[in-house]
Amino acid sequence: MTILKVNKLVKRFGGLTAVGGVDFAFPRGKISAVIGPNGAGKTTFFNLITGIYTPDEGVIELDGTSIVGVKPHQIVSLGIARTFQNIRLFGSMTVLENVMVGMHIHLRTGIIGTLLSLPAARHEEELVHREAYRLLEFVGLQALLNEQASNLPYGAQRRLEIARALAAKPKVLLLDEPAAGMNPRETTELIGLIRRIQKETGMTIILIEHDMKLVMELSEHILVLDYGTKIAEGGPDHIRAHPKVIEAYLGKSAVQGEAVRLEVIS
Numbered sequence: 273m274t275i276l277k278v279n280k281l282v283k284r285f286g287g288l289t290a291v292g293g294v295d296f297a298f299p300r301g302k303i304s305a306v307i308g309p310n311g312a313g314k315t316t317f318f319n320l321i322t323g324i325y326t327p328d329e330g331v332i333e334l335d336g337t338s339i340v341g342v343k344p345h346q347i348v349s350l351g352i353a354r355t356f357q358n359i360r361l362f363g364s365m366t367v368l369e370n371v372m373v374g375m376h377i378h379l380r381t382g383i384i385g386t387l388l389s390l391p392a393a394r395h396e397e398e399l400v401h402r403e404a405y406r407l408l409e410f411v412g413l414q415a416l417l418n419e420q421a422s423n424l425p426y427g428a429q430r431r432l433e434i435a436r437a438l439a440a441k442p443k444v445l446l447l448d449e450p451a452a453g454m455n456p457r458e459t460t461e462l463i464g465l466i467r468r469i470q471k472e473t474g475m476t477i478i479l480i481e482h483d484m485k486l487v488m489e490l491s492e493h494i495l496v497l498d499y500g501t502k503i504a505e506g507g508p509d510h511i512r513a514h515p516k517v518i519e520a521y522l523g524k525s526a527v528q529g530e531a532v533r534l535e536v537i538s
């Protein structure tokens with residue numbers, strides 16, 4: 273069953289069509305990937321889904337309801353959270369505080385209650401604290417909860433961003449290049465973490481990633497973009513051997529039938 277659907281989605285920047293009429297249906301509770309060479313339109317596609325950009329044309333539906341024109345913070349409330357290609361943490365806050373900030377959309381008592389230290393607000397803060405700790409345990413950062421976020425190693429910052437996105441309790445989690453800058457050991461751990469999120473929460477996960485090992489190991493469904501258009505979709509085996517995909521990554525001369533496989537792309 274589909275949770276998120278785009279139809280004839282278009283986004284132009286002046287004369288450049290970054291996303292040019294893409295159709296895709298993301299299945300509920302599965303891991304999907306959006307791949308394609310540099311400049312293919314992947315991040316623009318995420319920015320359209322998360323309300324950062326408004327499409328020039330087309331449909332975006334979450335659970336059958338249009339989210340076109342909905343503001344980014346409202347889209348988070350509706351159930352889509354994300355991480356960014358360039359990590360966006362509150363560097364001067366602690367690890368714990370970063371996750372607690374991610375939970376604010378679910379708070380009832382608000383800042384006045386917290387400042388006046390009203391009993392309901394105190395109770396809520398305790399719950400928030402406990403839930404944030406649980407999420408940090410889940411991503412393996414509980415020992416670093418009082419560290420300033422900017423002091424964390426790169427791989428840990430990426431995991432913290434994931435914890436913060438999870439704090440919003442999304443139905444759909446978008447991960448923009450989660451393995452970027454990670455070493456092979458960190459990438460293997462990340463694969464385990466993403467798999468655990470999907471298994472234990474049933475969440476729909478959509479990732480953009482250049483690391484083909486991660487994409488092929490994790491994804492059941494893959495959307496391939498090139499110059500803003502969909503050139504292929506399907507499971508990992510179908511995509512690996514797809515001539516248009518190989519051509520997009522390696523150039524026309526590389527298309528020599530079955531011999532060329534996508535694993536060679538680093």
Ligand SMILES: Nc1ncnc2c1ncn2[C@@H]1O[C@H](COP(=O)(O)OP(=O)(O)OP(=O)(O)O)[C@@H](O)[C@H]1O
Nearest residue numbers: 285288289290308309310311312313314315316317
């Ligand atoms: N705000 C913008 N203004 C103008 N052009 C933009 C803007 N954002 C993206 N583009 C252009 O749109 C095209 C698609 O960019 P996008 O960042 O979506 O690609 P991508 O597939 O995410 O690339 P990468 O893998 O390098 O991150 C590129 O040609 C890019 O230069």
